[in-house]
Amino acid sequence: MGTTPTDDRHTTTAPATDDRFAVPLRGVGVDPETRCAHWDGPVDVVALRFGCCETYYPCDACHDAAADHEAEPWPRERFGEPAVLCGACGATLSAREYLGGDGEARSASGSRTQSGDDACPRCGAAFNPGCRQHRDRYFEASGPESGDGGNDL
Numbered sequence: 001m002g003t004t005p006t007d008d009r010h011t012t013t014a015p016a017t018d019d020r021f022a023v024p025l026r027g028v029g030v031d032p033e034t035r036c037a038h039w040d041g042p043v044d045v046v047a048l049r050f051g052c053c054e055t056y057y058p059c060d061a062c063h064d065a066a067a068d069h070e071a072e073p074w075p076r077e078r079f080g081e082p083a084v085l086c087g088a089c090g091a092t093l094s095a096r097e098y099l100g101g102d103g104e105a106r107s108a109s110g111s112r113t114q115s116g117d118d119a120c121p122r123c124g125a126a127f128n129p130g131c132r133q134h135r136d137r138y139f140e141a142s143g144p145e146s147g148d149g150g151n152d153l
């Protein structure tokens with residue numbers, strides 16, 4: 001695969017959003033399928049919505065570059081709302097759909113790339129399974145129910 005430079009890469013910083021997408025989205029070197037300057041493999045076609053600004057970014061590094069505040073993961077009480085954009089088909093998925101239930105990852109044995117797991121339920125595009133390893137950056141982890149204070153906004 002050659003790395004042919006294309007000029008369909010857009011860098012968008014706050015408060016602007018990339019008008020190629022139906023949802024508010026910005027990032028660094030974003031291509032039409034939401035690959036970015038940091039993650040541009042064939043399966044890096046998702047953008048994640050952040051709780052702080054309710055805007056989609058291809059990755060947290062894009063958020064840090066394009067926004068002027070600290071990233072906050074998508075809040076758990078809103079997991080039923082759209083929080084993931086499939087760059088391949090443009091569908092939005094709820095966090096719950098993307099994460100596959102509420103769940104912990106299944107047993108890691110025999111995790112080949114099979115559709116239905118790390119793939120878009122709408123178009124079948126494969127998603128990067130490695131995203132799960134740092135999903136706590138994007139989705140609020142299941143923590144203790146009772147916050148232990150110190151966070152009064």
Ligand SMILES: [Zn+2]
Nearest residue numbers: 050052053067
């Ligand atoms: Zn933000």
Ligand SMILES: [Zn+2]
Nearest residue numbers: 036038059062
């Ligand atoms: Zn990025």
Ligand SMILES: [Zn+2]
Nearest residue numbers: 086089120123
């Ligand atoms: Zn899709």
